[in-house]
Amino acid sequence: MKEKTTEDYIIDPDVYICDPVPQQTPDQNMVYPFYDHLRDNRLTTTRCKDCGHITWPPKIVCTECMSDQLEWEDFPPTGKIYAFTVQVGGVPPGFQAPLVYALIDFDNDLRIISPLIDTDPDDVHVGDEVVLKVVEAPRDRVLFFFKLKK
Amino acid sequence: MGQKRVALVAAGITKFGKRKATFRDLIAEAGKATFDSNKNISPKDVKAFIISTVYPERSAFQGHPAPLAAEWCGVRPTEFHERVENQCGSGTSAIRTAYAAIMSGLTDLVMVVGVEKVMVPSHKEIFLNAMAGSDREWESCFGVTPPPLFAMVAQAHMQKFGTTEEQLALVSVKNHNHSKTNPYAHHQKGATLEQVMTSRLIAAPLKLFDCSTNTDGAAGVIVALEERAKSLTDKPVYILGTAQINDGYPWVAYPKDWSTWPSLRFAAQKAYEMAGIGPKDVDVAEVHDCFTISEIIEYEELGFCKKGEGGRFVEDGQSDYGGEVVVNPSGGLIACGHPFGATGVRQAWEAYIQLRDEAGTRQVKGAEIFLGHNLSGLGEHHILIYGRS
Numbered sequence A: 001m002k003e004k005t006t007e008d009y010i011i012d013p014d015v016y017i018c019d020p021v022p023q024q025t026p027d028q029n030m031v032y033p034f035y036d037h038l039r040d041n042r043l044t045t046t047r048c049k050d051c052g053h054i055t056w057p058p059k060i061v062c063t064e065c066m067s068d069q070l071e072w073e074d075f076p077p078t079g080k081i082y083a084f085t086v087q088v089g090g091v092p093p094g095f096q097a098p099l100v101y102a103l104i105d106f107d108n109d110l111r112i113i114s115p116l117i118d119t120d121p122d123d124v125h126v127g128d129e130v131v132l133k134v135v136e137a138p139r140d141r142v143l144f145f146f147k148l149k150k
Numbered sequence B: 001m002g003q004k005r006v007a008l009v010a011a012g013i014t015k016f017g018k019r020k021a022t023f024r025d026l027i028a029e030a031g032k033a034t035f036d037s038n039k040n041i042s043p044k045d046v047k048a049f050i051i052s053t054v055y056p057e058r059s060a061f062q063g064h065p066a067p068l069a070a071e072w073c074g075v076r077p078t079e080f081h082e083r084v085e086n087q088c089g090s091g092t093s094a095i096r097t098a099y100a101a102i103m104s105g106l107t108d109l110v111m112v113v114g115v116e117k118v119m120v121p122s123h124k125e126i127f128l129n130a131m132a133g134s135d136r137e138w139e140s141c142f143g144v145t146p147p148p149l150f151a152m153v154a155q156a157h158m159q160k161f162g163t164t165e166e167q168l169a170l171v172s173v174k175n176h177n178h179s180k181t182n183p184y185a186h187h188q189k190g191a192t193l194e195q196v197m198t199s200r201l202i203a204a205p206l207k208l209f210d211c212s213t214n215t216d217g218a219a220g221v222i223v224a225l226e227e228r229a230k231s232l233t234d235k236p237v238y239i240l241g242t243a244q245i246n247d248g249y250p251w252v253a254y255p256k257d258w259s260t261w262p263s264l265r266f267a268a269q270k271a272y273e274m275a276g277i278g279p280k281d282v283d284v285a286e287v288h289d290c291f292t293i294s295e296i297i298e299y300e301e302l303g304f305c306k307k308g309e310g311g312r313f314v315e316d317g318q319s320d321y322g323g324e325v326v327v328n329p330s331g332g333l334i335a336c337g338h339p340f341g342a343t344g345v346r347q348a349w350e351a352y353i354q355l356r357d358e359a360g361t362r363q364v365k366g367a368e369i370f371l372g373h374n375l376s377g378l379g380e381h382h383i384l385i386y387g388r389s
């Protein structure tokens, strides 16, 4: 029997309740520029123009000073693995084991969690450097994965 | 007049497991068990009702659960009714909400039922549902669920403090052996160190037996203002202290060192101060062993041992009968299973029977102080401290 995927769980194309990939277009999401940048291979987030506060994930209002004057800023090109694990059990439908999850720290003091792809789990170590790898998701969407820096 | 006080006056539970039952069946069963535990209270006496449940919208396609649950327990609330949801900490949050409702004077008696229907016909859908509590747009979209997150907590703790996989396993062995005396637990067979160490890998270093089990279940308690409580039972179990904290969301917004949970330390300190006790006064505790590593870090942050020595604490038998504090006599989340909305209420049920000497062969002799702890994230904690007087 063929493995079911998240797509198989969508009963009707108009029902998105079981589809975990975010909506990425201006008619659905105010941080849509993030995804536009991602399509250009840029990993970005928002910094407050008024107080300089930067967060991950990006926001539409600064959580430090409540300003809505935010600007997009690129992440440093490489991040470093703080911790990682290889998940082989309990994997949700639509995802394939083994999944290498890593907590990735950047020089801008932000941390991202993401799976590593194109990566042999045996090659991964704490402290290794990783770079962005943009992956296409169903219905013209994109996600930010990472891979080991060669 | 002294300060207002609030106490448990009834507690009941359902069998936890892969139940042949619907969401509402579980609620009705817990409701009956709760009323059966104290014949001085009938559903008609209850004017305030809280349901604790995390995702009935996903597992039963059922929203608006508070009036449904009240009705299935025979209650038509006229003073207060509400659903409380705080992911894995919902049960403790719900009892705190009941406490707040009583302290505010809106009511003097509240029934709290915690429930989760987890086991759905499609097994994999359980893991899909597990994604719903994390940040869908920035984390769950990658399939992130608790096992890999806590695996990374374990990696961080092992790296920093030298905690070993065997020490993790010993938490599971202890909790599985405790549950042999709990007929409501999902697992009641016990476990050996070898069984845990050789169980199938889930997310390194966590193996199947390091993880709490997905299960169905429900539990109920009734809490009341002291005067009312005394008229309903001669052995009320008092809430002495409580605290709650959330330090960041989503997962990557928690403090950077995942081996150390300062927010739990902070909340515990606050709850101890409110109760007028210290960690050494706790005789018995039910803590959130969603994974073995969690219980080890909780020993440390709750002050049962020094930071970094949680592994040794369990190895030395200090969290078992005869040690400093008996942790998870019921079997905890690992052996009872973890029906999210029910777990904190199950812990309160354990407090109720332990502090009334009704826990049978797993009774912690002479227990005066009980600590219950739930977490819903590394920086998100919910604590209730109970006492006999």
Ligand SMILES: CC(C)(COP(=O)(O)OP(=O)(O)OC[C@H]1O[C@@H](n2cnc3c(N)ncnc32)[C@H](O)[C@@H]1OP(=O)(O)O)[C@@H](O)C(=O)NCCC(=O)NCCS
Binding pocket: A089, A090, A091, B088, B123, B130, B145, B146, B147, B187, B202, B208, B209, B210, B211, B212, B213, B214, B290, B334, B335, B338
């Ligand atoms: C670890 C996990 C992925 C395993 O799921 P799974 O691969 O579907 O495995 P199952 O639950 O079907 O378990 C397989 C068998 O082992 C048993 N089992 C599972 N966990 C066990 C444990 N800790 N101890 C003993 N037996 C266990 C099950 O009862 C089952 O037996 P059965 O086939 O006779 O019914 C899953 O239990 C899980 O996700 N746990 C964590 C839940 C969670 O994240 N909760 C929130 C915490 S914050």
Ligand SMILES: [Zn+2]
Binding pocket: A048, A049, A050, A051, A052, A053, A062, A063, A064, A065, A066, A067
């Ligand atoms: Zn700002």
